[in-house]
Amino acid sequence: METLSIGEARDHFAELLNRTSYAKERVVLTRHGKRLAAMVPLEDLELLELLEDRLDIEQARNALAEAGTDMPWDELKKQLSLGQ
Template sequence: METLTTAQARDHFADLLNRTSYAKERVVLTRHGKRIAAMVPLEDLELLELLEDRLDVGQARNVLAEAGEDVPWGELKKQLSLGQ
């Protein structure tokens, strides 16, 4: 995994895009020496989203099991911090 500054990434954006999409490389971007973002292949993002969805389902099941009864959707969203 390569680490580049945002300025370097800007100068080589097309190459980085090709490397992440075709070569499946991951690139970490830094600003002022701090890691701030990453360029990853789309498959990595899709896997991350799938894992997040599974965690959300697990949390929902736990809340329902703890309640032992029907929980209104609004209350469930509130308990899972999903907003209004």
């Protein structure tokens, strides 16, 4: 994985875009020596989004399991101020 300053990346943007999209390289961008952002292949981004979605679903399922199912729907709607 290559690391470049923002200025260097700006000067070579088209080349970096080709390298990330076709060669599947990852490039870390820095400002004043600090890591700021990254250019990654679209497939990497899609995988990250899929993982985030799965974590969200897992957290929602865990929250539902912890809440239990003992409360009637009408009572839950009332407590959440839904559909009154």
